Amino acid sequence: xxxxxxxxxxxxxxxxxxxxxxxxxxxxxxxxxxxxxxxxxxxxxxxxxxxxxxxxxxxxxxxxxxxxxxxxxxxxxxxxxxxxxxxxxxxxxxxxxxxxxxxxxxxxxxxxxxxxxxxxxxxxxxxxxxxxxxxxxxxxxxxxxxxxxxxxxxxxxxxxxxxxxxxxxxxxxxxxxxxxxxxxxxxxxxxxxxxxxxxxxxxxxxxxxxxxxxxxxxxxxxxxxxxxxxxxxxxxxxxxxxxxxxxxxxxxxxxxxxxxxxxxxxxxx
Amino acid sequence: xxxxxxxxxxxxxxxxxxxxxxxxxxxxxxxxxxxxxxxxxxxxxxxxxxxxxxxxxxxxxxxxxxxxxxxxxxxxxxxxxxxxxxxxxxxxxxxxxxxxxxxxxxxxxxxxxxxxxxxxxxxxxxxxxxxxxxxxxxxxxxxxxxxxxxxxxxxxxxxxxxxxxxxxxxxxxxxxxxxxxxxxxxxxxxxxxxxxxxxxxxxxxxxxxxxxxxxxxxxxxxxxxxxxxxxxxxxxxxxxxxxxxxxxxxxxxxxxxxx
Numbered sequence: 100x101x102x103x104x105x106x107x108x109x110x111x112x113x114x115x116x117x118x119x120x121x122x123x124x125x126x127x128x129x130x131x132x133x134x135x136x137x138x139x140x141x142x143x144x145x146x147x148x149x150x151x152x153x154x155x156x157x158x159x160x161x162x163x164x165x166x167x168x169x170x171x172x173x174x175x176x177x178x179x180x181x182x183x184x185x186x187x188x189x190x191x192x193x194x195x196x197x198x199x200x201x202x203x204x205x206x207x208x209x210x211x212x213x214x215x216x217x218x219x220x221x222x223x224x225x226x227x228x229x230x231x232x233x234x235x236x237x238x239x240x241x242x243x244x245x246x247x248x249x250x251x252x253x254x255x256x257x258x259x260x261x262x263x264x265x266x267x268x269x270x271x272x273x274x275x276x277x278x279x280x281x282x283x284x285x286x287x288x289x290x291x292x293x294x295x296x297x298x299x300x301x302x303x304x305x306x307x308x309x310x311x312x313x314x315x316x317x318x319x320x321x322x323x324x325x326x327x328x329x330x331x332x333x334x335x336x337x338x339x340x341x342x343x344x345x346x347x348x349x350x351x352x353x354x355x356x357x358x359x360x361x362x363x364x365x366x367x368x
Numbered sequence: 369x370x371x372x373x374x375x376x377x378x379x380x381x382x383x384x385x386x387x388x389x390x391x392x393x394x395x396x397x398x399x400x401x402x403x404x405x406x407x408x409x410x411x412x413x414x415x416x417x418x419x420x421x422x423x424x425x426x427x428x429x430x431x432x433x434x435x436x437x438x439x440x441x442x443x444x445x446x447x448x449x450x451x452x453x454x455x456x457x458x459x460x461x462x463x464x465x466x467x468x469x470x471x472x473x474x475x476x477x478x479x480x481x482x483x484x485x486x487x488x489x490x491x492x493x494x495x496x497x498x499x500x501x502x503x504x505x506x507x508x509x510x511x512x513x514x515x516x517x518x519x520x521x522x523x524x525x526x527x528x529x530x531x532x533x534x535x536x537x538x539x540x541x542x543x544x545x546x547x548x549x550x551x552x553x554x555x556x557x558x559x560x561x562x563x564x565x566x567x568x569x570x571x572x573x574x575x576x577x578x579x580x581x582x583x584x585x586x587x588x589x590x591x592x593x594x595x596x597x598x599x600x601x602x603x604x605x606x607x608x609x610x611x612x613x614x615x616x617x618x619x620x621x622x623x624x625x626x627x
Contacts, residue, residue: 123534126537129536129537129540130536130537130540133537133541133544134540136540137544140544140547140548143548144548144553144554147553147554147558147559148404148558150559151404151408151413151414151558152404152407152408152409152413153407154407155400155403155404155407156403156407276382276385277381277382278379278381278385278386279386279389280385280388280389282389283388283389287392287393287396290393291396294400294403297403298400298403299395299396299399300399301492303399303492
């Protein structure tokens with residue numbers, strides 16, 4: 100576990116990042132505003148789609164927004180906290196990763212803190228606001244259990260998306276030129292979980308929803324919050340599986356990351 | 369042009385990864401739009417039936433890499449580092465040179481990135497085959513125009529670097545605006561007419577992406593198809609003229625970075 104010295108070093112890295120990122124005030128301001136845009140457009144798209152239809156995958160607009168809001172909140176938070184791990188392929192390719200490894204600190208927290216995108220705070224806040232408004236507008240019959248789930252589900256989803264980011268980034272250890280490959284699962288996962296999974300079908304749904312576990316990120320928790328039955332036929336309690344899926348996912352991600360670290364050989368220049 | 373083609377053909381693994389990702393997003397978007405069509409319960413939504421929607425999505429996923437909406441920062445990077453000065457010493461105008469390289473890149477993308485999603489889509493979803501012979505050449509012209517137009521827009525976004533140096537802000541605004549307003553997130557005909565028509569006429573965005581796809585799936589009769597392509601051509605001329613003007617005024621005030 101990290102001793103006080105290491106914690107101080109992480110804290111110094113974080114402060115340095117904050118200082119350097121806010122040095123150019125105008126740029127930072129533009130970044131803050133424009134980062135809200137991506138999530139705002141995802142939500143806007145849902146509204147446009149509901150402009151031409153009344154139901155999507157068995158949910159109406161207010162219900163579907165709980166799914167979208169939960170994803171927006173969790174993805175934006177995970178993207179802010181660990182999303183910049185994507186840059187690992189750049190570090191591996193250029194050999195800058197060596198500099199990370201020679202420091203007496205752990206590699207993963209270092210990489211996360213080296214580029215922590217503080218301007219993404221605005222997006223995480225916006226995503227959380229969408230989720231809160233969606234919860235309020237959906238007419239949920241609140242019980243203590245559901246109130247607990249409304250908090251646990253996004254927390255579990257953050258862990259899950261974080262795990263997806265780490266796993267897809269680890270691919271760079273074996274396949275340096277993987278390029279956009281990881282996006283299929285990170286941003287693809289976000290898009291997949293932004294809609295009720297009942298809109299997908301066949302092997303594609305089975306692969307993303309159940310084999311990879313994306314169904315338990317937002318769709319099933321949202322159904323449990325709304326008290327709706329799953330048209331696919333799973334029982335109501337699966338909405339509570341979110342943490343039971345997220346924690347093993349994080350463990351798997353940690354394992355793959357460590358394997359990747361061991362596999363890493365420097366470019367040597 | 370040849371140089372652009374060759375340069376991009378060296379990134380073979382990245383091409384495979386990109387085609388894979390486009391294909392996954394093809395599945396995601398296609399399922400969602402087909403669910404919209406099913407939920408609406410009418411024969412067509414926004415003028416598209418299921419086969420047209422699916423074709424729109426799959427060709428769109430391929431077209432995305434051909435017109436290259438996002439991810440081109442070459443000019444901005446060269447402005448920041450000062451390398452851009454080498455472009456000014458060459459006998460070819462910078463806009464022409466970058467455009468030629470970009471067309472080479474687009475040619476490579478048309479072979480490697482357009483084809484995979486277009487082949488995968490019909491295996492799992494309905495597919496719309498054009499009924500009129502004139503549609504196919506018109507589609508090809510429309511794609512070429514969209515590519516040139518998209519290059520022009522990217523050039524302008526990058527060229528803000530002459531004044532701002534840090535182009536992240538304009539870059540993000542462009543990425544957001546172009547994705548949704550060009551028709552990538554949903555067909556623009558889903559929007560009410562009072563939004564869609566001005567968007568088409570007053571901004572180049574729908575001409576970047578939506579127009580070639582609409583031409584291909586024959587949402588409109590032939591005369592209207594033609595007009596959409598003419599509109600694209602008008603935008604191409606306007607944006608390229610603007611590129612030249614911006615480049616000239618930038619050259620007048622340029623202070624080269626670095627030593």
